[in-house]
């Protein structure tokens with residue numbers, strides 16, 4: 395169990411940290427007229443990232459696939475009950491409670507992005523703008539829950555999950571790791587984001 399094995403492929407990690415950056419930046423610039431263009435651009439990046447993640451949820455590596463983190467409500471309750479008693483099972487991919495936050499973040503991310511585009515194009519009036527604000531605030535709450543959950547889980551299972559989301563590695567049995575990191579795809583994602591940013595800014 396003390397082997398270091400690869401769990402998160404490169405595209406999943408690049409997706410995660412670009413999502414963190416785009417959400418933080420979009421949230422920070424939300425109320426400013428001056429940074430409106432940057433806010434809109436970050437919103438499009440966030441939507442593009444989630445669109446990629448949906449595809450990767452079907453075609454990606456073992457722990458990135460949606461099928462690896464679809465849990466029944468009873469499994470979520472059982473995990474949380476066991477966690478309180480310090481007896482929860484250690485998961486190599488997403489655990490049942492963490493998965494709930496992840497599904498919510500993906501769903502809220504799409505809703506926030508789509509309502510943002512609608513508001514930009516004057517579709518739906520004030521109601522859509524209000525929804526956009528409300529959903530984005532809701533997302534911030536779930537982000538806080540998510541980060542807290544990651545920290546609690548890291549302490550309980552004595553494994554630094556934040557580091558795993560950076561390096562891709564966790565402790566486990568050799569045969570449970572993924573074999574291919576798809577580094578080229580992660581690099582392509584980073585490059586496309588930078589190119590999009592540059593083209594968008596040049597149009598400015």
Ligand code: HEM
Pocket residue numbers: 406409410413414417418447458487488489492496499500537540541544555556557558559
């Ligand atoms: C600095 C703040 C954050 C830290 C330290 C962090 C850390 C992590 C970690 C460690 C995981 C893997 C959880 C596991 O082992 O099961 C994860 C997954 C995830 N996080 Fe975060 N996170 C942060 C912020 C965010 C934000 C702001 C968002 C969304 C806007 C987000 C969305 C997600 C998603 C969607 C996943 C699932 C990754 C995937 O399977 O593609 N995180 N995060």
